Amino acid sequence: xxxxxxxxxxxxxxxxxxxxxxxxxxxxxxxxxxxxxxxxxxxxxxxxxxxxxxxxxxxxxxxxxxxxxxxxxxxxxxxxxxxxxxxxxxxxxxxxxxxxxxxxxxxxxxxxxxxxxxxxxxxxxxxxxxxxxxxxxxxxxxxxxxxxxxxxxxxxxxxxxxxxxxxxxxxxxxxxxxxxxxxxxxxxxxxxxxxxxxxxxxxxxxxxxxxxxxxxxxxxxxxxxxxxxxxxxxxxxxxxxxxxxxxxxxxxxxxxxxxxxxxxxxxxxxxxxxxxxxxxxxxxxxxxxxxxxxxxxxxxxxxxxxxxxxxxxxxxxxxxxxxx
Amino acid sequence: xxxxxxxxxxxxxxxxxxxxxxxxxxxxxxxxxxxxxxxxxxxxxxxxxxxxxxxxxxxxxxxxxxxxxxxxxxxxxxxxxxxxxxxxxxxxxxx
Ligand SMILES: Cc1ncc(C[n+]2csc(CCOP(=O)(O)OP(=O)(O)O)c2C)c(N)n1
Ligand code: SF4
Ligand code: SF4
Ligand code: SF4
Numbered sequence: 001x002x003x004x005x006x007x008x009x010x011x012x013x014x015x016x017x018x019x020x021x022x023x024x025x026x027x028x029x030x031x032x033x034x035x036x037x038x039x040x041x042x043x044x045x046x047x048x049x050x051x052x053x054x055x056x057x058x059x060x061x062x063x064x065x066x067x068x069x070x071x072x073x074x075x076x077x078x079x080x081x082x083x084x085x086x087x088x089x090x091x092x093x094x095x096x097x098x099x100x101x102x103x104x105x106x107x108x109x110x111x112x113x114x115x116x117x118x119x120x121x122x123x124x125x126x127x128x129x130x131x132x133x134x135x136x137x138x139x140x141x142x143x144x145x146x147x148x149x150x151x152x153x154x155x156x157x158x159x160x161x162x163x164x165x166x167x168x169x170x171x172x173x174x175x176x177x178x179x180x181x182x183x184x185x186x187x188x189x190x191x192x193x194x195x196x197x198x199x200x201x202x203x204x205x206x207x208x209x210x211x212x213x214x215x216x217x218x219x220x221x222x223x224x225x226x227x228x229x230x231x232x233x234x235x236x237x238x239x240x241x242x243x244x245x246x247x248x249x250x251x252x253x254x255x256x257x258x259x260x261x262x263x264x265x266x267x268x269x270x271x272x273x274x275x276x277x278x279x280x281x282x283x284x285x286x287x288x289x290x291x292x293x294x295x296x297x298x299x300x301x302x303x304x305x306x307x308x309x310x311x312x313x314x315x316x317x318x319x320x321x322x323x324x
Numbered sequence: 325x326x327x328x329x330x331x332x333x334x335x336x337x338x339x340x341x342x343x344x345x346x347x348x349x350x351x352x353x354x355x356x357x358x359x360x361x362x363x364x365x366x367x368x369x370x371x372x373x374x375x376x377x378x379x380x381x382x383x384x385x386x387x388x389x390x391x392x393x394x395x396x397x398x399x400x401x402x403x404x405x406x407x408x409x410x411x412x413x414x415x416x417x418x419x
Contacts, residue, residue: 008365008366008367009366009367009368010367010368010369010372012368012372013368013371013372016372020377022344023344023345023346024346024349024376024378024390024392024393025346025347025348025349025350025392025393026346026347026349026376027347028375030352030353030375030395030396030397031375031395031397031398031399032375033375035375035376036373036374036375039375039376039377064345065345068342068344068345069342069344069345070344070345070346071344072344193373196372196373224397230398231397231398231399232397232398232399232401232402232411233402234375234397234399235373235399235402235403236402236403
């Protein structure tokens with residue numbers, strides 16, 4: 001009986017080859033997507049990675065308090081304005097010292113897309129050999145749920161409230177993953193927590209690809225506290241985001257986009273938005289704007305994946321840069 | 325304790341040898357996941373999706389939450405394909 005049961009175990013467990021370096025009781029809200037992601041990364045990539053990151057929801061746990069720690073990884077806390085520059089310094093030091101390791105620059109969307117975007121962009125241009133992971137909770141959560149560039153149209157945050165004048169964010173969501181893929185870095189991918197096998201594969205691919213240069217992972221990680229969602233729905237939210245093409249899963253090697261999951265019959269985006277209070281107030285007309293935007297972005301992605309396959313990226317523009 | 329060999333580069337202030345900080349997150353819980361062993365098909369979905377990774381394998385037959393740290397989010401119950409996990413109010417367990 002026991003043996004028969006064993007055969008059905010999910011394949012994801014095979015990717016969890018390493019120990020969980022975190023203490024069991026850490027200070028993330030119940031149902032936090034970030035916590036699952038943060039425990040997952042070293043279990044797949046190994047405990048010998050070096051993490052660097054900025055003030056954010058991840059920092060109280062990654063940085064520790066006073067001189068005590070929540071985990072056994074090496075962590076270098078830095079400023080929001082210089083996350084990728086800091087990681088660049090780390091990889092260069094390790095290279096000079098002859099240490100072969102993996103540097104993971106781990107940040108929220110506020111750092112990656114807004115405040116620390118300049119040096120992220122620079123690191124991509126110089127093709128620095130490390131992995132940048134952005135966990136996207138669509139806002140500045142740690143400072144009290146302010147809007148960021150990746151907050152979607154219509155969503156309420158403390159700086160885009162709903163009231164008589166405003167109806168949530170009145171701007172589009174920026175597509176951070178696509179922006180990075182356009183830099184033709186060795187590896188870019190999007191991932192989320194409902195498809196952990198896909199996430200594990202992408203992490204391992206990034207670890208391999210970082211030998212050739214800069215890698216960027218954009219991971220959709222719901223924040224039940226900031227989004228007004230039931231903590232139990234965290235994984236379901238990710239799943240519906242994928243099924244409605246709100247957050248499509250793809251990867252790009254040297255900018256060549258390939259969908260890693262295609263949804264045959266995409267669900268309307270309101271199947272996703274209705275799980276959260278931040279979209280509660282949206283009218284049909286508002287929802288149409290969001291739906292059209294989701295469809296536009298998806299269409300663009302599809303178009304680019306075809307075009308990139310047809311056009312030839314001049315080889316070795318980047319390789320020459322490396323050699324000189 | 326640590327499998328991280330880069331700690332040797334850290335300064336004398338390093339706490340690498342100290343026990344890790346740990347909060348009594350089990351105390352936050354208002355509902356507790358209870359697994360029906362009969363219904364459980366041992367697929368492990370509850371274990372991989374638990375943000376705290378406290379769903380522990382029990383003698384290769386089923387999974388059970390470590391209640392010392394389970395925050396009671398309910399993800400495991402929601403994701404279980406067999407509906408084998410029920411979230412029961414902590415009040416029920418107060419004697
Ligand atoms: C240059 C700078 N501006 C503002 C802050 C204040 N601050 C601390 S944490 C934080 C939010 C970070 O948001 P994000 O990177 O999205 O991470 P999250 O909190 O969502 O996990 C901000 C704005 C700061 N530390 N540095
Ligand atoms: S505020 Fe959101 S992102 Fe931050 S710990 Fe809580 S659930 Fe996680
Ligand atoms: S998800 Fe449900 S069926 Fe699968 S191992 Fe957990 S309790 Fe058992
Ligand atoms: S209720 Fe949440 S924290 Fe507790 S075991 Fe289930 S998934 Fe893990």
